[in-house]
Amino acid sequence: xxxxxxxxxxxxxxxxxxxxxxxxxxxxxxxxxxxxxxxxxxxxxxxxxxxxxxxxxxxxxxxxxxxxxxxxxxxxxxxxxxxxxxxxxxxxxxxxxxxxxxxxxxxxxxxxxxxxxxxxxxxxxxxxxxxxxxxxxxxxxxxxxxxxxxxxxxxxxxxxxxxxxxxxxxxxxxxxxxxxxxxxxxxxxxxxxxxxxxxxxxxxxxxxxxxxxxx
Amino acid sequence: xxxxxxxxxxxxxxxxxxxxxxxxxxxxxxxxxxxxxxxxxxxxxxxxxxxxxxxxxxxxxxxxxxxxxxxxxxxxxxxxxxxxxxxxxxxxxxxxxxxxxxxxxxxxxxxxxxxxxxxxxxxxxx
Numbered sequence: 001x002x003x004x005x006x007x008x009x010x011x012x013x014x015x016x017x018x019x020x021x022x023x024x025x026x027x028x029x030x031x032x033x034x035x036x037x038x039x040x041x042x043x044x045x046x047x048x049x050x051x052x053x054x055x056x057x058x059x060x061x062x063x064x065x066x067x068x069x070x071x072x073x074x075x076x077x078x079x080x081x082x083x084x085x086x087x088x089x090x091x092x093x094x095x096x097x098x099x100x101x102x103x104x105x106x107x108x109x110x111x112x113x114x115x116x117x118x119x120x121x122x123x124x125x126x127x128x129x130x131x132x133x134x135x136x137x138x139x140x141x142x143x144x145x146x147x148x149x150x151x152x153x154x155x156x157x158x159x160x161x162x163x164x165x166x167x168x169x170x171x172x173x174x175x176x177x178x179x180x181x182x183x184x185x186x187x188x189x190x191x192x193x194x195x196x197x198x199x200x201x202x203x204x205x206x207x208x209x210x211x212x213x214x215x
Numbered sequence: 216x217x218x219x220x221x222x223x224x225x226x227x228x229x230x231x232x233x234x235x236x237x238x239x240x241x242x243x244x245x246x247x248x249x250x251x252x253x254x255x256x257x258x259x260x261x262x263x264x265x266x267x268x269x270x271x272x273x274x275x276x277x278x279x280x281x282x283x284x285x286x287x288x289x290x291x292x293x294x295x296x297x298x299x300x301x302x303x304x305x306x307x308x309x310x311x312x313x314x315x316x317x318x319x320x321x322x323x324x325x326x327x328x329x330x331x332x333x334x335x336x337x338x339x340x341x
Contacts, residue, residue, distance in 0.1 A: 037303070041325035104233075121232040128231070128276070129324050132303025139306040146306065150230060150278050 019207060024053040026206050027179040029141060030134035031194050035183060037133035041126060042103050047184040058169065058176050058197065062162050069159030073097075074115075076127025077152045077164070080135060083144035084201025087169050088134065088194070090127045091161070096190035097123055109188065115155060124153040134194065142205045165197065173197045223339065224250035226266055228259040228285065229274040229301070234324070238272055238301065241328035247335070256280025260288045263296070270335050273318065275302040275309065283312050290317035297338040301326060 028050050035048035062069055072094035080086050092100065098112040101119040104126065112119065128151045135146040154161045165176075179194040198206070225247050229235045239249050250266035253259040255277045263271060271289065275282035282300060289296045300313045303324040310321050319338040322330050 037325060118233060125231045125233050129303045132276075132324070136303075136305055145308045147304070147309065148276055150276055 020055050022206055022209075024055070024177065024179075026138060026141065027053050027177045027194060027196050030137045030196070031179045031181050033133040033137035034130035034194070035181070037129050038126065038183065041129055042100075044103060044185055049182040049184060049189075050179060051182055052180045053178065055175050055177050058173060059166055061166065061176055061178070061195065062159060069157060069162075071158045072156070073158045073161055074123055074127075075154045075156075075161040076124060076131065077154065078128075078131050078148040078150075080146050080148045082147040083142075083205065084199045086199045086202050087165065087173065087197040088131050088148070089165060089197075090130060091158075091193040091195065092123070093191055094155070096192070097155070099188070099190055100126060103185070120153055120155065124151055127151055127153070134196075142202075142209050144202070144205050165195070169197055173199055222248070223269040224248045224266065225335070226250050226259070226262055226268040226271045227252045228254075228256070228262075228271060228277075228282070230254050230277040231274070234274070234301075238331065241331050242335070244328065245332050254278075256282060256285030256288070259285045260292065263289050264292065267293075269297065270338055271296065271298045272331075272335075273298050273300050275300060275304055275313070283309075283316050286313060286316040286318050299331075299334045299338050301331070 031050055032048055035046050039046040074092045074094060074097040076090045078088045080088060097115070099109050101115065101122050102109050102111050104122045115123065131148060131151065135148060139146045177196040177198070179196070181192050181194065182189045183192055225242050227235050227238050227249060229238065235252050239252070242249060250268040251262045253262045257280045259271070259273065273282045273286060280288070282302065286298050286300075289298065296317070298318045300318045300321040301324060302309075302321070305323045313321055319341060320334040322334045
């Protein structure tokens with residue numbers, strides 16, 4: 001582990017409980033807004049249950065998610081600029097991705113076994129709308145402008161999808177906020193993960209909002 | 216379809232294929248003619264010059280030239296262009312940027328078809 005990473009891990013350890021709570025709360029609010037947008041897009045009542053939210057070092061993301069790097073997932077990734085630079089990744093297990101596109105195209109759940117190019121466009125747009133709702137909520141709360149890049153979709157093994165954030169973003173961002181959610185539609189529950197990787201400027205805006213002093 | 220929208224044409228600009236389909240379906244249901252579509256801001260200007268549509272629907276976050284810059288280039292070419300922004304982003308500063316650039320209306324994704332049609336009609340009559 002290089003010196004830069006050692007410093008980063010030290011910073012996570014030094015976050016106070018109230019600082020961690022503030023970061024998690026921002027994630028929870030964003031996820032709730034994303035669920036509202038998803039409901040509107042799918043014309044279905046989608047409830048959301050935040051099952052866990054925690055802050056970990058970016059290199060530990062994989063272990064904290066599904067556990068098995070060979071699990072197939074769909075990931076929608078955005079870089080966000082405006083006030084600082086940070087990153088947002090939405091992950092859906094592949095089985096749940098198929099359910100989402102079935103709902104989107106009004107097909108019986110279970111119809112899809114693979115994703116067509118049109119299905120991929122749909123899941124990318126679902127991720128885009130959810131991510132924008134998330135960013136709008138954060139922008140309103142923090143009073144900062146957040147402008148995303150074009151979303152990129154990757155459908156691959158978890159380990160492959162996480163490779164870019166770990167290798168590239170890990171150079172600039174030291175920790176990731178993981179919001180594990182369950183989207184609930186009637187008796188169906190499916191998992192989604194929001195991974196929010198804020199840079200220093202966004203972290204400071206969050207702490208300022210909650211009137212938390214940063215040493 | 217015979218109605219008052221016959222002859223009114225719309226250029227649909229969005230990088231998402233599925234979103235373009237949703238917008239086109241909503242417009243066609245009300246009798247609008249789809250003049251064409253574009254996947255990014257650069258293509259939007261080319262298609263605008265080619266089709267001279269009654270209205271343009273414009274996404275914001277797109278590859279190469281994003282929607283707000285595309286509005287500026289279209290308005291520069293045709294100051295009377297009617298452009299309605301359709302975006303998932305509704306942060307105040309971005310909405311103001313779009314309106315300042317010359318957009319006539321701004322609606323949020325996901326949208327109700329009636330909201331889209333109302334915005335299109337406002338852009339034409341306003």
